[in-house]
Amino acid sequence: xxxxxxxxxxxxxxxxxxxxxxxxxxxxxxxxxxxxxxxxxxxxxxxxxxxxxxxxxxxxxxxxxxxxxxxxxxxxxxxxxxxxxxxxxxxxxxxxxxxxxxxxxxxxxxxxxxxxxxxxxxxxxxxxxxxxxxxxxxxxxxxxxxxxxxxxxxxxxxxxx
Ligand code: ADP
Numbered sequence: 001x002x003x004x005x006x007x008x009x010x011x012x013x014x015x016x017x018x019x020x021x022x023x024x025x026x027x028x029x030x031x032x033x034x035x036x037x038x039x040x041x042x043x044x045x046x047x048x049x050x051x052x053x054x055x056x057x058x059x060x061x062x063x064x065x066x067x068x069x070x071x072x073x074x075x076x077x078x079x080x081x082x083x084x085x086x087x088x089x090x091x092x093x094x095x096x097x098x099x100x101x102x103x104x105x106x107x108x109x110x111x112x113x114x115x116x117x118x119x120x121x122x123x124x125x126x127x128x129x130x131x132x133x134x135x136x137x138x139x140x141x142x143x144x145x146x147x148x149x150x151x152x153x154x155x156x157x158x159x160x161x
Contacts, residue, residue, distance in 0.1 A: 004028040004085040004116070005078050007070070009036050011043045012150040013054045014132055016124035020089040023118050025063040032081055033058070037071040044133050049153060057147040075110035086115040091125050137161060 006024060010017060010033070024031050033054050037047045045053070047069045054067045070077040078086060086106065088099055103115040120127075124145075132142050136154035143151055 001030060002028045002085065003030040003032070003081070003083040004087045005032045005034050005074075005081065005083040006087040007034040007036060007074055007077075008088075009038070009041060009043065009129065010050045010054055011041075011045055011129045012050060012132065012146065012153060013057050014124070014127055014129055014146045014150065015144070016089065016091070016120060016127040018057055018147060019121045019124055020087065020118050021058060021065070022061060024087045025061060025065065027116075028085065028087075030064045030066075030083075031087070032066045032068055032083060034074075034077065035067070035069045037069050044157060045153060053147075053149045053153055056149040073109065075106050075113055078113050079110065084113060086113060088115060088117050089120050090117045091120040091128075 004024060006021060008017065021031065021033065035047055035050045035054070043050070051067050051069060058065050058067070068081070074086065090096065090099060099117065106113065106115060127145055132146055132150075132154070135142055136158045139158070142154060146154070
């Protein structure tokens with residue numbers, strides 16, 4: 001049983017994230033999507049809301065997917081849930097430098113856990129949660145870029161601000 005963890009902020013979950021999930025479940029038997037609880041990042045959505053959006057968005061995949069939250073060191077959390085692989089998505093070159101640093105540090109902290117990178121789908125290479133939040137706040141149309149559940153939460157939140 002190969003168990004992988006896909007960590008991130010998912011603020012909110014986008015079609016770019018879902019593309020990575022869809023491909024990861026073809027490689028691994030079990031996938032835990034782990035939402036980082038980090039109030040310093042000042043997220044638009046609470047951890048619970050982010051988890052709810054992911055849960056609804058991954059339902060159609062009918063796979064062994066758990067949605068969880070974590071804080072602290074990712075390698076510690078990965079060990080606690082008995083996963084052996086970290087999955088991350090790689091977009092344009094801008095992700096590379098940061099991801100390279102983190103993966104080297106994680107390997108130093110815990111050599112048994114490896115990180116696997118899946119290249120972003122061409123149509124989602126320039127898609128980020130941050131960009132989606134900006135477009136939604138300004139009243140732009142995000143359909144086709146996020147699952148329906150994220151569009152719904154964004155609309156509700158944008159109308160309140
Ligand atoms: P973080 O704050 O950890 O970067 P994100 O939610 O922004 O959290 O991203 C989580 C993971 O998903 C990261 O590995 C990121 O590179 C990847 N990711 C985000 N958007 C996309 C996308 N459009 N295509 C592929 N991977 C993506």
